[in-house]
Amino acid sequence: MALTSELWQALWLTVRLAFVSTFILLVAGIPLALWLNGRRSRLAAILEALVTMPIVLPPTVIGFYLLVLFAPQRPIGGFWLRLTGDTLVFSFAGLVVGSVIYSLPFAVQPFQAAFKAVPKACMDAATNLGASRWRVFWTILLPLARRGVGVGATLSFAHTLGEFGVVLMLGGSIPGRTRVASIALYDEVQKLNYPQAHAYAVVLLAISFLLVLTMALLQRRGADEH
Amino acid sequence: MVGRVAPRSAGRPNVRLLPLWLTGLQTSLLSAKVPQPSDAMRAELKSSSRSMKQFAVLIAFLLISLPGRCAETVAIAAASDLVFCLEELNRQFTNSHPTVTLKTSTGSSGNFFAQIKNGAPFDLFLSADMSYPKELIKAGAAEESSLFQYAVGRLALWTMNTNLALTNGLKALLDPAVKRIAIANPEHAPYGRAAREALRHAGLWDSLQPRLVLGDNISQTAQFVQSGNADAGIVALSLVLSPKLANVGRWVHVPPDTHPPLEQGAVLTRHGKDNSSARDYLKFLQSDKAREIFDRYGFRLPTGKGPAR
Numbered sequence: 001m002a003l004t005s006e007l008w009q010a011l012w013l014t015v016r017l018a019f020v021s022t023f024i025l026l027v028a029g030i031p032l033a034l035w036l037n038g039r040r041s042r043l044a045a046i047l048e049a050l051v052t053m054p055i056v057l058p059p060t061v062i063g064f065y066l067l068v069l070f071a072p073q074r075p076i077g078g079f080w081l082r083l084t085g086d087t088l089v090f091s092f093a094g095l096v097v098g099s100v101i102y103s104l105p106f107a108v109q110p111f112q113a114a115f116k117a118v119p120k121a122c123m124d125a126a127t128n129l130g131a132s133r134w135r136v137f138w139t140i141l142l143p144l145a146r147r148g149v150g151v152g153a154t155l156s157f158a159h160t161l162g163e164f165g166v167v168l169m170l171g172g173s174i175p176g177r178t179r180v181a182s183i184a185l186y187d188e189v190q191k192l193n194y195p196q197a198h199a200y201a202v203v204l205l206a207i208s209f210l211l212v213l214t215m216a217l218l219q220r221r222g223a224d225e226h
Numbered sequence: 227m228v229g230r231v232a233p234r235s236a237g238r239p240n241v242r243l244l245p246l247w248l249t250g251l252q253t254s255l256l257s258a259k260v261p262q263p264s265d266a267m268r269a270e271l272k273s274s275s276r277s278m279k280q281f282a283v284l285i286a287f288l289l290i291s292l293p294g295r296c297a298e299t300v301a302i303a304a305a306s307d308l309v310f311c312l313e314e315l316n317r318q319f320t321n322s323h324p325t326v327t328l329k330t331s332t333g334s335s336g337n338f339f340a341q342i343k344n345g346a347p348f349d350l351f352l353s354a355d356m357s358y359p360k361e362l363i364k365a366g367a368a369e370e371s372s373l374f375q376y377a378v379g380r381l382a383l384w385t386m387n388t389n390l391a392l393t394n395g396l397k398a399l400l401d402p403a404v405k406r407i408a409i410a411n412p413e414h415a416p417y418g419r420a421a422r423e424a425l426r427h428a429g430l431w432d433s434l435q436p437r438l439v440l441g442d443n444i445s446q447t448a449q450f451v452q453s454g455n456a457d458a459g460i461v462a463l464s465l466v467l468s469p470k471l472a473n474v475g476r477w478v479h480v481p482p483d484t485h486p487p488l489e490q491g492a493v494l495t496r497h498g499k500d501n502s503s504a505r506d507y508l509k510f511l512q513s514d515k516a517r518e519i520f521d522r523y524g525f526r527l528p529t530g531k532g533p534a535r
Contacts, residue, residue, distance in 0.1 A: 071454045089455040090406060090439045172439030172450065173411055186442075190336035190414035192361075 033111035059165030114148020305354035310468030349498025379488030408459035
């Protein structure tokens with residue numbers, strides 16, 4: 001069960017993918033959650049449904065549509081090719097797009113719940129005292145919702161680690177670029193190389209456990225404070 | 227937007243931090259106050275649990291009464307270079323055996339090997355090489371006397387790019403317009419191994435390796451090319467000759483003497499050893515009709531009929 005350089009490469013790639021995706025989900029997910037919370041329109045309901053869909057959608061559906069959309073002869077794929085000289089499919093950037101879509105509900109839903117739970121009175125008081133919306137967000141809303149935001153970030157990080165179907169369809173299993181740990185594990189099993197497969201599986205199992213434990217502890221602390 | 231956040235649940239623990247399916251876990255984590263059911267609610271719960279039980283019995287009954295596995299069904303696990311060819315083979319077989327139902331799954335040979343070894347309910351295994359069936363026999367998961375070589379696969383260089391000079395053979399891949407080259411994963415796919423050897427033989431392996439993308443199996447590799455995501459690919463000839471892809475893109479042969487032969491073996495699994503229809507299917511694969519179909523799909527035919535030595 002040697003931890004070879006191949007294994008580290010795949011794990012490092014997986015962690016990098018999870019970090020980049022989680023960062024994007026934080027930056028994009030928080031405004032999206034606030035916007036969804038503040039709207040009662042039909043459009044917002046449709047958007048909320050769309051955001052939630054990846055929970056139930058088979059990853060192959062996402063993988064298939066992205067594969068079609070990212071093809072160089074299509075507008076999105078072609079634009080990216082002209083911009084970067086590289087195809088979106090088989091690239092790290094393509095996997096990031098896939099992961100962000102795949103993990104979107106796991107970030108946005110906890111964010112929404114956390115923001116909803118912040119007492120409106122606190123924010124009203126701040127506004128009446130002359131604080132700008134921006135300041136209310138940074139000094140009241142975000143600090144009070146930090147645990148839910150933390151849970152959302154941890155969940156989407158963990159969910160991206162567990163990504164398989166989307167990467168299988170988009171990745172092309174390129175070492176160091178798109179061969180993430182879950183794919184490398186799958187490849188090792190097909191190679192009948194069970195000891196190496198065990199090595200990947202054990203590391204993934206340990207990381208996942210630590211992440212879920214972190215989440216449970218975050219929530220316990222949250223509950224104790226109330 | 228900030229000011230319109232609903233004021234509810236102020237001062238109560240956030241029981242809705244997680245998506246719905248996790249709230250159960252979360253409730254237990256938070257040990258939040260769960261409302262106690264009233265007597266009326268209890269009665270309601272009781273009656274609904276009774277009807278739930280009836281429903282469960284009904285479902286169980288339906289599942290049990292579904293037709294089970296009978297000898298007239300043959301479950302086939304086939305290498306994905308056969309995905310189109312198999313449709314035609316099965317049509318031909320069903321013509322002469324109308325009572326037999328064929329259930330086929332196509333995928334990578336390595337994957338099927340692992341599944342069958344672990345008891346997957348396939349009756350037949352049509353591999354893209356000889357070594358996986360032989361390994362199954364060694365593991366006691368397939369019947370040795372049933373193993374035979376049904377076809378020899380061939381490689382084709384395939385592209386959607388109209389400008390590529392395919393007459394140069396694999397050297398055409400050196401064209402800078404070719405950014406991504408798809409082959410099946412040589413680590414576990416027989417067609418990928420053959421593609422790697424052909425590239426090595428042409429002295430291109432080292433220079434082209436950074437441009438390679440690896441399909442999980444040969445039909446995913448073809449799909450990378452067909453969708454235009456890879457500029458060219460080395461795929462199974464049987465796929466590009468299929469009616470579905472015959473007029474899509476352009477292809478040339480990869481000379482078969484540049485790689486070890488893709489000898490493909492079929493074997494009866496332990497699961498299928500009492501299935502006479504499965505044995506009929508193996509016999510059918512050696513018939514002239516089946517050989518004619520294999521030939522049409524670009525396979526070379528093994529010279530000797532009957533079981534391999």
